[in-house]
Amino acid sequence: MSNREVECRGAGSAGACSGPVTTGAPVPLCDRHLAVAHDWVDEAHGVVDLADEPCPACGSFLAVRYPSGRACGTCEWRFGDVIDSELPAPRVDVVYYLRFDGRIKIGTSSNPRQRLSRLWHDELLAFERGDRRVEHARHVQFAACRLASTEWFDRSPELEAHVAELSAGQPDPWQAYARWMSAALALRV
Template identity: 80%
Template structure:
């Protein structure tokens, strides 16, 4: 049975469109109407590309272009906003989860790069936004697998499930940290 050419269901100022629909089109629109729909969606969700210069907040070169301007693809800092270098860096407390051999460390810091550089670890598993109170709550929550009075814990299904939940959708914990710092910076602009 021969295939019947589909006609575009889009409409313009002059009425219905008579354009032919490409065979692989997901919706019954001609190339011109598909392009218009694409541009409409791009205006709302942005187009990902490379930035001409690194993001001043997190250093990423990934950018998202919107009609209103560009934003960092990692931390969402708006390009063109100026970081006031005379102000101290914003304090963003995090609870970190490190793996070293068969153990997991739950600690907290406001300067994770400096803190993690001083600790032996095999892998940074996740960051959770929070301070000493959140850290203490995690120590209590996972007390059954705590090693003495240290911040180290034996791996357990409950602890690993918690870390997986925190890390879900964020394969690189540093991206989450960059977003939190950027959000704190943007409140000062």
């Protein structure tokens, strides 16, 4: 049976719709009810778009448009909110995981862009929100594969699983950092 032979399952104020289901539709709805569902999804989840200007919090041009306004698609800062430039920049401490050759470095910084620019590495694997206490806990947790008394570790299944867990759903660590900075900025506005 083709979709054109099935009646739409949408309903309105007049009752059930008897229109034909749109060919190839993932749900049995007519064109009109598919458009209504599309508009509802746009309002509920936003529409990804390009911004006219960079986000004041993270610099991204990716935006999400909602009926109530636009937000940055990277850090979720609401366009139109003003950052108070007289306040000091917020501090967001992170534990970073870098790969260089077959080793992984676990370190911490409150200014990761500056810190990572000074370190030889092949790849930034992940960020974890935290300060020296979290860094120390990770050094203890993965002590079995630690190289002497450095911040470098041999790769191990446990360490790689931890890094994979941190980066799950967030392939770009800088996007997570941008969200954390945006949240810190929002708290001080």
